[in-house]
Amino acid sequence: MDTSRSDRVHDVVVIGGGPAGLAAAGRAAALGADVAVVDAAVMPGGQYWRQPAGDVLAGSVTHLHHGLSTYRALTGQLAGIAAGGGYYPRHSVWTVGRDESGFVVRALTGTGAGEYEVEIRGRRLVLAPGAYDRQVPFPGWDLPGVMTAGGVQALLKGHAVTAGQRVVVAGTGPFLLPVAAGLAESGATVVGVLEAASPLAWARHAGAVLRNVGKLGEGAGYARALARHRVPVRTRTAVLEASGDGVLERVTTVRLDRHGRALPGTRTTVEADTLAVGWGFTPQLELPLALGCATRVDVDGSLVCVVDDEQRSSVADVFIAGEACGVGGADLAVTEGEIAGTVAAGAAVTDRRLLRRRAALRRFAVAMHAAHPVPSAWMERLTDATVLCRCEEVTVGRAREALLLGADDARSAKLLTRPGMGWCQGRVCGYATSCLMSAWSGRPASPASMAARPVAAPLRLGTLAAADDRAPG
Amino acid sequence: MPERGTDVVVVGAGIIGAACALYAARAGLSVTVLDRGSVGAGTTSRCEGNILVSDKGAGPELDLALASRSLWLELAAEYGADRFELEEKGGLVVATGEAGMASLRRFAVGQGAAGVTAEPVTPDGLRAHEPNLASGLPGGVYYPQDLQVQPVLAAASLLAAARDLGARVVTGTEVTGAARGADGRLTAVHTRDATYPAGAVVNAAGTWGGDVGERLGGSVPVLPRRGFILVTEPLPRVIRHKVYSADYVENVASDDAGLETSAVIEGTRGGTVLIGASRERVGFDETLSVEVLRRLAAQAIRLFPFLADVRLMRSYRGFRPYCPDHLPVVGHDRRVQGLLHACGHEGAGIGLAPATGRLIADLLTGAHPLVDPGPFDPMRFAMEDV
Numbered sequence: 001m002d003t004s005r006s007d008r009v010h011d012v013v014v015i016g017g018g019p020a021g022l023a024a025a026g027r028a029a030a031l032g033a034d035v036a037v038v039d040a041a042v043m044p045g046g047q048y049w050r051q052p053a054g055d056v057l058a059g060s061v062t063h064l065h066h067g068l069s070t071y072r073a074l075t076g077q078l079a080g081i082a083a084g085g086g087y088y089p090r091h092s093v094w095t096v097g098r099d100e101s102g103f104v105v106r107a108l109t110g111t112g113a114g115e116y117e118v119e120i121r122g123r124r125l126v127l128a129p130g131a132y133d134r135q136v137p138f139p140g141w142d143l144p145g146v147m148t149a150g151g152v153q154a155l156l157k158g159h160a161v162t163a164g165q166r167v168v169v170a171g172t173g174p175f176l177l178p179v180a181a182g183l184a185e186s187g188a189t190v191v192g193v194l195e196a197a198s199p200l201a202w203a204r205h206a207g208a209v210l211r212n213v214g215k216l217g218e219g220a221g222y223a224r225a226l227a228r229h230r231v232p233v234r235t236r237t238a239v240l241e242a243s244g245d246g247v248l249e250r251v252t253t254v255r256l257d258r259h260g261r262a263l264p265g266t267r268t269t270v271e272a273d274t275l276a277v278g279w280g281f282t283p284q285l286e287l288p289l290a291l292g293c294a295t296r297v298d299v300d301g302s303l304v305c306v307v308d309d310e311q312r313s314s315v316a317d318v319f320i321a322g323e324a325c326g327v328g329g330a331d332l333a334v335t336e337g338e339i340a341g342t343v344a345a346g347a348a349v350t351d352r353r354l355l356r357r358r359a360a361l362r363r364f365a366v367a368m369h370a371a372h373p374v375p376s377a378w379m380e381r382l383t384d385a386t387v388l389c390r391c392e393e394v395t396v397g398r399a400r401e402a403l404l405l406g407a408d409d410a411r412s413a414k415l416l417t418r419p420g421m422g423w424c425q426g427r428v429c430g431y432a433t434s435c436l437m438s439a440w441s442g443r444p445a446s447p448a449s450m451a452a453r454p455v456a457a458p459l460r461l462g463t464l465a466a467a468d469d470r471a472p473g
Numbered sequence: 474m475p476e477r478g479t480d481v482v483v484v485g486a487g488i489i490g491a492a493c494a495l496y497a498a499r500a501g502l503s504v505t506v507l508d509r510g511s512v513g514a515g516t517t518s519r520c521e522g523n524i525l526v527s528d529k530g531a532g533p534e535l536d537l538a539l540a541s542r543s544l545w546l547e548l549a550a551e552y553g554a555d556r557f558e559l560e561e562k563g564g565l566v567v568a569t570g571e572a573g574m575a576s577l578r579r580f581a582v583g584q585g586a587a588g589v590t591a592e593p594v595t596p597d598g599l600r601a602h603e604p605n606l607a608s609g610l611p612g613g614v615y616y617p618q619d620l621q622v623q624p625v626l627a628a629a630s631l632l633a634a635a636r637d638l639g640a641r642v643v644t645g646t647e648v649t650g651a652a653r654g655a656d657g658r659l660t661a662v663h664t665r666d667a668t669y670p671a672g673a674v675v676n677a678a679g680t681w682g683g684d685v686g687e688r689l690g691g692s693v694p695v696l697p698r699r700g701f702i703l704v705t706e707p708l709p710r711v712i713r714h715k716v717y718s719a720d721y722v723e724n725v726a727s728d729d730a731g732l733e734t735s736a737v738i739e740g741t742r743g744g745t746v747l748i749g750a751s752r753e754r755v756g757f758d759e760t761l762s763v764e765v766l767r768r769l770a771a772q773a774i775r776l777f778p779f780l781a782d783v784r785l786m787r788s789y790r791g792f793r794p795y796c797p798d799h800l801p802v803v804g805h806d807r808r809v810q811g812l813l814h815a816c817g818h819e820g821a822g823i824g825l826a827p828a829t830g831r832l833i834a835d836l837l838t839g840a841h842p843l844v845d846p847g848p849f850d851p852m853r854f855a856m857e858d859v
Contacts, residue, residue, distance in 0.1 A: 097763055106763065113782060290761060392743070405629035406486075406512040408644055415518050415625040421743060422707065425787060443645070454761045455787050458706065461748075462781030465771035 006119070009101045010036040010086065012344045013122030015093055015287060018046020019074075019330040020322025021128035023337030026077035028126075028345035035345075036086040036120050037078060038093055038107055040457075044075055046130055047150060048330040050157040064157050064182045066218055070334060091118060092457040096125070096287055102317065108459050115463045124317040124344045127288055128337060131281035131323035134302070136378045136432050137396070139241040141277070142387045145248025149179045149278030162188040164274025168251045170194035170239045171278040172372040177222035177233075179276055184229035191270050193226065194237040194253055196260065201371035240267060240381055242275055251275050260375020279374045282431060283324045286456035291315050295448060298326050300369040301431070303447040310349065311340035319344050328365030335361060379439055388436070389429040391422020399436065408441045410434040411449035426450040475661065478670030479503040479641070481837060482662045483677050484648050484685055486510075487517040488624060488823050489815050490677035491631035492830030497675075498638035500834040505669055506632065506640060507662065509647035513628035516679050516822065519791025521702065521739065521747050522624035523715065524824035527564040527616035528722050530580060531587035533848035534800055538821065539588055540844050541828030545620060548827060552634060557627040558742060564619030564715045565594070565602050566722075567610055567776060574611045577719045581614045590618050605711055607778050619715055621739070624823050631826075651689045651812075659689065659811035675813045675833055680794035682802070682816030691806035694854050695817040697792035699758065701751050701765045703773075706784045707744030715739040716776065721750065730754040732765060736772035738780075745786065748773045750820070757792060795819040796854075803829050803849040804836060813837070814851045 010033075014025045017039030029035045037044075042053045049071050062068065081087050091107035094117075098104065102123040110116050133148035140146065145164065149171060152163040156179075166189045169180040180193045226233060234253075240262065241252040255266035283304050285295065294306040294314035305313055307325045312318075321340040322333035335358045342349050349355065384397030394417055402416040410433045413419060419433045420426030426433070430450040438445035481497050483490045486508035494506045508514075524545055529535040549559045568574035581591035592615045599606050599613055632642050651674065652661040661670040678685035682695040721735035730753070737749040751765045766788060774781045796802060796817040806812040815833050818825050828843060835842045 095761060095763060097761070292760075404633075405626070406632055406642060406644065407629070408511050411518075412511040412514060412625070415513065416629055418743065421745075423786070453787060454789070455785055458784040458786050460781065461703070461705070461770040461774060461783055461785055464767055464785060465774050465781070467767055 006121070008121065010034045010120070010122040012036070012124050012126060012341070013038060013103065013105050013120055014126040014128060014341070015105065016046065016128030016130055016322070017041060017044045017089070018128060018130045018322065018333065019048050020130075020333035020337035020340070021046070021126065022074040022078060023334040024126040024128060024319070024321055024341030024344065025081055026074050027338045027341030029077055029081050031342065031345040031347050033345040034084070034086070035081050036088065036122060037081055038088045038091045038105055038120055040090070040092040042090055044078055044089070045071060047154065050154055052159060063185065064178075067330065088118065088120065093287060094455055094457040094459050096291060108457060108463065113460070113462070115460050117459070117463055117467065124319065126319045126321060126337075126340050126344050127324060128320070128322045128333070129284040129287060129324050131283045131327055132427065134279045134282045134374070134431055135277065135428050136279055136374060137386055137388050137429070138239055138378065138381055139383060139386050140243050140248070142390050143242050143244055143248045144246070145244065145273055146242050146275045146277065149176060149276045152274070152276040153179050153182065156182050156186060160186075162186045163276065164272070165189060166191055166272045167274040167276060168192055168194065168239070168270065168272045169276045170253075172196040172374065173278060173280050174219055174368065174372070175278055177219060177226070179278070180231055181222040181225040184231050185225060190226070190229065190231040191272050193231060193233040194239060195233065195235045196238045196256060196375050197235060197372045198258060199235040238375065238378075239275065239277065248273060248275055256375060256377070260373075260377040261380065262377065280369070280372065281323060281327045282427070283327060285324060285451055286453045288313060288318070288320060288324060289452050290454055290456065291318055293318060293320065297445070297447060298369070299366055300327060301374070301445065301447070302327060303451050309355070310343040311336055312343070326362070326365060327369070328361055332358065332361035332365060376435070379436060388432060389419035389422065391424050392418040394419045396436070399433065400440065403437070403440050407437065408443050409446040409449050410437050411446070413437050414450060420450050425453050475668045475670055476505070478661070479505045480672040481505070481675060482507060482669050482671035483675045484662065484689075485677035485679060485816075486512045486628070486632060486642060486644060487515050487677065487679050488513065488628045488631070488826040489679065489818060489829055490675070491628040491635070492826035493675050493677050493815050493833045494635040494640050494642075494830075495631045496827070496830035496834035497837060498635045498640045500838045500840070502834070502837060504635060504640035505671070506635070506642045507646055507648055507664060507669065508644050511644050512632060512642070513625035515681070516791050516793060517624050517628050519702075519789055520624055520820070520823060521749065522622045522627065522823050523821075524620035524622065525564060525715075525821065526584070526589045526618050527566055527591075527614075529584075530722075531583045533845070534821070535584070535587050535589070536844055537828050537849075538824055541825050542618060542620060544827035544831060545622070548631075552630065556630040558623035560621045560742075562619060562621045562714055562739070564616040564717070565599070565613055566616065566717055566719055567599065567606070567613040568719045569610065571611050573719045577614055580722065589616065591616055603713060603716055605777055605779055606716070607776055613719070621715065622823060623742075627823065648685060648688060653690070657810055659809060662689070671811070673811045673813060673837055675815055677815045679816055679822065680792045682794055682814065686806075686814060689809065689812055691809040691812050691814070691851070693802045693814050693817065693851055694796055695794045695802070696754070697757055698795045698819065699751070699753050699755050699790060699792055700749060700820070701762065701769065701788055701790045703748040703766060703769055703785055704787045704789070705746040705748070705780070706786050708740070708746060708783065709744065710740055711779070712738060712740040712746055712777065718772070718776065724750075724752055734765065734768045734772060736769070736776050738773050738776060746780070746783065752793075759790065761788070761790075793820045794822070801825065801829065801849055802851040803832055804846045804851050806851050
């Protein structure tokens with residue numbers, strides 16, 4: 001298949017069709033800009049408004065969703081962009097380059113040998129790549145039946161499928177509640193929600209919380225659903241180990257002290273066929289990093305992009321919105337998207353309410369991260385036999401050998417013992433490897449050292465070569 | 474506060490610095506290794522780990538390569554091949570046209586006279602070596618002496634062996650300059666945080682050797698030559714040897730500053746297939762070149778058609794340290810007493826590392842040199858300026 005080329009140069013190319021991307025595209029289009037939206041998913045909405053193909057939130061999964069009026073407004077604007085030939089669903093961007101017209105977004109579409117590359121050009125970019133579940137290893141996390149909370153939620157929202165019959169939901173953060181509530185409402189038995197944080201964790205952040213009562217209301221709704229289904233929610237509790245004969249059968253849990261360390265004598269084992277784990281989220285930074293955008297380490301330990309008050313990155317004409325500039329949820333993503341889309345379209349942000357809302361939601365996000373840290377004692381629960389990198393089957397003990405060979409950061413550990421070298425390219429194990437190397441070597445954590453992935457999505461060599469065969473000379 | 478002084482300070486903890494440190498320590502010298510980054514984090518981590526004789530014509534570099542290959546085998550016998558993941562992989566050079574076949578044969582005859590085992594391969598014989606090669610290729614030459622190591626592991630293991638002999642390795646510290654005595658001789662190396670007294674200093678900073686040389690008072694003309702490598706998804710072992718097209722040899726020796734690519738393909742222990750090689754002089758430009766990636770992919774598919782359906786998982790780029798005459802600089806800097814250089818090995822640093830380290834140790838101790846150091850004399854460029 002040939003690469004599809006077009007001479008059209010959009011004013012704004014938005015990459016990502018989740019809350020931030022849709023909001024940016026809608027604003028920019030409303031201001032008269034020629035907008036393109038490039039999104040890997042079949043349906044718009046990202047992870048937050050994920051849904052089955054063709055459903056358009058018509059029926060089967062609407063009870064799982066919030067903010068549907070916002071969603072309908074945004075997809076209404078997207079329909080206008082699509083009518084103008086600017087909507088590219090099922091297009092995974094593998095790299096972004098530059099030419100004399102501005103940016104060249106190279107996306108893959110089609111499957112198998114029918115995969116081909118599409119080039120989309122634009123003068124300005126809005127990157128809204130979103131985030132994925134942050135994971136830390138524990139004994140047994142590589143057993144079938146252990147999943148990410150986001151993966152469980154995607155099955156539910158995207159395919160109306162419950163991941164299992166008896167489910168434990170564990171980790172930390174407000175995202176655990178909708179996952180558990182969705183499962184319970186869909187007929188699964190949720191054995192328990194294990195929240196590592198203290199129930200009092202939010203008390204210190206009353207100010208940030210009071211300015212965002214709407215978000216609390218959302219949480220209260222989930223709590224009511226969980227109560228209705230008699231789902232126990234245990235705070236200061238974490239998974240110690242998952243076990244079973246080839247598949248998950250049992251989950252061993254433990255109570256934590258206020259430092260996140262396991263309390264002796266508090267082990268409990270429950271039977272479960274599915275364990276959904278989430279420790280917050282890791283922003284997806286392949287494209288910003290490939291473009292050279294400056295980054296920083298956020299309060300939750302994630303590598304995020306630096307943006308100014310108008311969502312500009314450090315690279316001219318590149319705007320970033322949503323989780324990639326700091327994990328903060330869908331409402332913040334929509335607000336940042338609206339600001340980014342406005343400025344990318346060449347207008348000024350005149351609506352001060354937008355800026356105030358962003359400030360309040362960011363404060364809320366900071367409070368959320370402070371209340372839901374990944375308890376660093378997860379490292380104490382590892383054994384040398386615990387798998388660190390599932391793709392390359394690298395154990396914690398093996399990674400520790402890298403230290404003896406002189407490794408002092410995550411990248412050297414990867415180069416010497418292969419964590420992060422496999423299919424996921426460190427998306428799953430990068431955070432944990434960086435934390436472990438820091439703890440072992442005494443040097444600061446180095447999330448940036450494993451984050452660069454110049455090929456943002458895998459592609460067939462035949463697809464890559466196709467354009468070369470057509471090129472003159 | 475000065476650190477403890479040593480006979481030698483080696484600047485650079487890549488493969489060359491590691492080999493210099495080990496052979497100096499084996500010669501009984503006390504050694505400190507300094508690196509601004511981590512062990513093997515520079516060009517050592519950006520290559521395939523080749524130890525090749527197949528790509529070198531008769532001459533001083535081939536002599537160094539043959540001596541170095543023997544030392545690699547010695548090191549593997551002494552410390553264990555697994556410490557380096559050393560593999561006797563063999564190289565298969567494939568001609569892509571009849572004219573190319575003729576010149577490849579001539580090249581191989583010259584190599585044979587210099588001590589390289591080079592076995593001509595018929596068109597049918599190609600498939601016996603590599604069952605998945607494209608049909609219709611005119612033949613090639615098989616080089617059983619070509620080896621491979623895991624380069625970062627190899628550098629780390631050489632340094633670990635040097636540490637066992639008392640060497641000290643300090644990473645995350647950048648060399649900023651040097652102290653000289655009244656007679657002009659180097660007496661110490663300054664880093665951002667400390668001073669390391671030294672009897673001699675070895676510049677093993679690879680692609681950054683020019684810059685480090687200048688900081689130490691003796692510049693060498695080492696410049697970056699960028700290359701990209703494609704890494705596929707993991708596969709069963711489908712490619713047995715290092716396989717490359719005959720035009721690779723010409724590109725290595727070329728003085729063209731523009732982009733040159735030739736297919737260099739091999740499988741790894743992890744199951745991934747590595748695809749190179751490109752050469753271009755664009756300074757330290759780190760941006761991904763889609764054009765280079767496309768050409769590498771197209772050339773690889775021409776040799777191995779099944780690769781068209783294999784997925785590219787990642788790519789990386791590195792900057793080879795090259796000198797204008799494509800030979801490394803190894804030896805004393807006669808402008809600055811106490812300064813030696815061991816850099817500029819272009820794309821052959823892994824292969825040439827042990828012999829370079831041995832040669833440096835020989836020069837430091839006054840032992841009879843392993844090979845004639847004349848062709849690698851760092852002063853061969855400086856002389857032209859005088």
